[in-house]
Amino acid sequence: MASIDKPPLGTSTVKWRFPEIHPEGRKYALIAGAIALASLFIWDFITWPLVFLTVGVAAFFRDPVRVTPQEEGLIVSPADGLVTMIERVPVPPELAGPQALGNAPLLRVSVFMSVFDVHINRTPITGTVRHVIYISGKFMNADFDKASEENERQHVLVEDRHGLRVGFTQIAGLVARRIVSFVKAGDMVVAGQRIGLIRFGSRVDVFLPEGYGCTVALGQRAIAGETILAKKGAPAATGISQ
Template identity: 60%
Template structure:
């Protein structure tokens, strides 16, 4: 079992929990610095009608790139949400074409049989740092250029700019997830490469300004979340490996 560095907390009350301001990811600091600098200049010139919107923009940028700590479940049977957001689709579909066949490197292939795909839509208000759903080794990272359709649409999985990441556990279980750029999102920023060893919940990348992440579960595994549910990256259990059951939810 991989354990991420940090304080250990459990369901018996061990550890110490306290609210803290979330960190700002370095990827966003430069944008916030630019907006803040222009804001200061316009304020110095007494252009208040420009300075105030720039001040708000600076705060919005800081909020978008926030990187809060997460308490990551360490049960090896659990598949953890790689993204914050809304479960917008749960479907039985074949894995991405790029991952169906072996590529000659020894990396696992997912085959063409349908599996459960969970789509998580991230609005501009969600945290956009993506995390590893399981512990293991990155076997494939495949970037594909494409369109910038609304990420909430089903066809975005095949037509939008996207990046597939395939992680294989030491026991051979492989899970793929796809970072998909959306209508507003225009850049996928990876933090990992093929061959990297990941702990569950470890940060793997981000997508700027609204997007979607698709998770492809292994055959014989159903979603443990329901359509319309809000999930939290690194914390929400999406599925338990080998478990198949109907779970119903009521919107109220």
């Protein structure tokens, strides 16, 4: 039997690679590329700007591989972006009640995604999707606090095997015009799994259960599926901008 060569102890087999383009965005990249190609025969002076636009569209829909922590009692970030708000607020009506997050105010962590961030959203915990509630609305700047009540948004509630429920809200922004969901009520998901995307700039709010300490600070950048937003029993995090 032929022997199998193994890498020497301590040798890493992890290599950098270009992120793939999510299938949801491939058609847009192809359309932009086709227009850029056609411009060569019509208005060649705009070809290069259109080429840059094509690259930008492809980059917007990039879908990098993420490594999600597997420790119990963790809530990971559902979005890439900047932590812009950490405050205790009333639970949205769609996520309130005994079958959801209850009626008491909860700590909300808001992650703002610019057009330069990855826009694939991921589930913060492993469990069963209990609710997916879409609400049409306005398209004001997602960084405004009132965007959580007036913008187009989608609420998702996930419950783990111990009965812990975590709710989060995808909020469309000034440029974002569509929230795309990859899951539905009843689906089983694992922490860090892709659950949807928001096109072209937006925000995700996560409502932390009681007993979970926020482990990120205002101004910190979060990475979907990797950054730990909260941990059971952990003290609140503080940070210094530098």
